[in-house]
Amino acid sequence: MRLLILRLIKILSTLLILSALGLEAWHLYAAVVGMAVPAGLTPIFWLERFAIAAHLVESGIAIALSPSRGQHPIPAALYTFFTGFVGLIELRDRPRLTD
Known part of the structure; x- marks a missing residue:
């Protein structure tokens, strides 16, 4: 069950971050071409x-x-940028290398 929840969080996080990047790109494009962005x-x-x-x-x-x-x-x-905190958890759970 935990793996399913983590997988859903990773998928949702990736989709939301991609959407945020797209929204920011649209906002920057609108600023460059002088297009008005809705205040709402x-x-x-x-x-x-x-x-x-x-x-x-x-x-x-x-x-x-x-x-x-x-x-x-x-x-x-x-990977961590797109998956968020779950990516950090996965990285933390990997075994440490010994020197």
């Missing part, structure tokens, strides 16, 4: 920016943690 979307933009920032922080943690777990930093950071 402002809270959604702040929410997606907070989510992206949180996932970037988690990716930074994954970069720092991954070498001690035998992972390459860039793939671990990308």
Whole structure:
């Protein structure tokens, strides 16, 4: 049951982060071409920016943690960026490499 819940969280997190990136790209495009963005979307933009920032922080943690777990930093950071905290949990649960 735990694996099913974690898998659903990873899928949902990936879809939401991709949506947030798309929304931010649309917002930037609108700013470049001078198109007006509906004012009612402002809270959604702040929410997606907070989510992206949180996932970037988690990716930074994954970069720092991954070498001690035998992972390459860039793939671990990308995976963690899209899956969020679940990616950090999976990385933490990997056995540590001994020096």
